[in-house]
Amino acid sequence: MNHADVDLSALPEIPVRDNSPIFREPWEARAFAMAVKLNEAGVFEWREWVESLGAEIRNAQAKGDPDLGQTYYLHWLAALERIVTEKRITATEGLLARKDAWDRAAKATPHGEPIELGRDGSPVAPA
Template identity: 40%
Template structure:
């Protein structure tokens, strides 16, 4: 079973020539994590989609957004919202983990050929 991804509309993932587009490795991981959890039955796709729509609407309603638009930041935030709602994690756990990851140096988990 695969996630029923919207082809059009505000919740559709970025695509180029029909293929999903990820600007950074973490974006693909966040996407894959959400789809894998959905496929495992952790949540329904309508619940995730509603969380994503809410995040997009909040972003659009902000008079002066703090960061440039990032679809996958909103995607990840929606996933966090769904998992907190399910009590799979707490909001404090999400915040603590995000802070820990933010302290890691750029490129910490990527190997580069020399």
């Protein structure tokens, strides 16, 4: 075998012993399920999804992510935001405004209570 073109020893090790649960935090599961449901609803083809996810993985690697598998759902989420804006379901500004609305709501909610949009009293604009 000829490996002259690649220095395999320079690659980080494969994390063979990492037996993390399939979703390590609840948000990973929400992001996963949203992509599957949008595909089922016909918003995008799975082939388009794979392209979007592959592009986000390459972006993250270019920015220095060692990409050892633990950041996978961050790439998934970035791909989801990219594809919903490409499909004009919402715009980046809409996502950012809604994110701020959730932040205000969280900060107005006593710890331990469910966080609901608008909890801080200011109106939530449709996105």
